[in-house]
Amino acid sequence: MLHEAPPGRNVEVPFRAGSTSLHATSIFGTSFRTMSPQEIKTRLEQAYPGANVEVFDLTGTEDHYEVSVESPVFAGLSRIQQHQHVMAVFGPELKTGEVHALSIKTKIKS
Amino acid sequence: MSNVKERIEKILNDNKVVLFMKGTQNFPMCGFSSRACAILQDLGVSFQDVNVLEDEEIRQGIKEYGNWPTIPQLYIDKQLIGGSDIMMEMYQSGELQDTLKA
Numbered sequence: 766m767l768h769e770a771p772p773g774r775n776v777e778v779p780f781r782a783g784s785t786s787l788h789a790t791s792i793f794g795t796s797f798r799t800m801s802p803q804e805i806k807t808r809l810e811q812a813y814p815g816a817n818v819e820v821f822d823l824t825g826t827e828d829h830y831e832v833s834v835e836s837p838v839f840a841g842l843s844r845i846q847q848h849q850h851v852m853a854v855f856g857p858e859l860k861t862g863e864v865h866a867l868s869i870k871t872k873i874k875s
Numbered sequence: 876m877s878n879v880k881e882r883i884e885k886i887l888n889d890n891k892v893v894l895f896m897k898g899t900q901n902f903p904m905c906g907f908s909s910r911a912c913a914i915l916q917d918l919g920v921s922f923q924d925v926n927v928l929e930d931e932e933i934r935q936g937i938k939e940y941g942n943w944p945t946i947p948q949l950y951i952d953k954q955l956i957g958g959s960d961i962m963m964e965m966y967q968s969g970e971l972q973d974t975l976k977a
Contacts, residue, residue: 844965845956859944868960
């Protein structure tokens with residue numbers, strides 16, 4: 766589980782006024798656009814054509830996700846390299862906090 | 876930045892198993908760090924803990940050093956193995972035990 770607040774944010778899990786809203790607002794008044802489970806899935810399927818992709822919204826707040834990717838691309842990579850590979854797909858969103866926590870599962874598809 | 880890189884490399888050179896964590900192995904300050912310690916303790920592995928909460932330079936530096944954004948981070952033989960999720964998977968599959976023996 767990646768679970769680190771970006772610089773400048775003091776809380777790990779910002780309070781959400783409305784959990785279904787696309788534009789969630791933190792207690793600091795900063796607006797964070799979140800990514801929907803479908804957007805996450807589409808992004809992964811584009812990055813890993815032919816992969817088996819599963820996405821779970823862990824908290825119902827569209828910012829704590831668990832993703833599972835089974836792709837032949839991971840062959841020959843260590844686990845950490847496989848996870849770094851998937852993390853890079855969400856590099857900008859992890860930086861801005863749009864995706865706040867990402868738990869990754871990878872499998873080599875043969 | 877080169878200074879912190881040298882400090883990290885010295886820690887990794889001096890210790891086979893290093894856990895960069897929040898708190899200490901006797902007093903973890905985060906659930907993920909606690910889980911990482913518990914895994915190593917269960918395997919009876921002695922390891923060097925580095926409390927990033929007491930060292931802001933290393934806290935930031937270690938993330939860049941291994942291109943991994945979160946704490947805890949386990950290093951074995953200077954290689955980044957992973958955080959608590961990867962540790963748990965490898966513990967359950969027996970890979971962690973094999974890596975430690977190597």
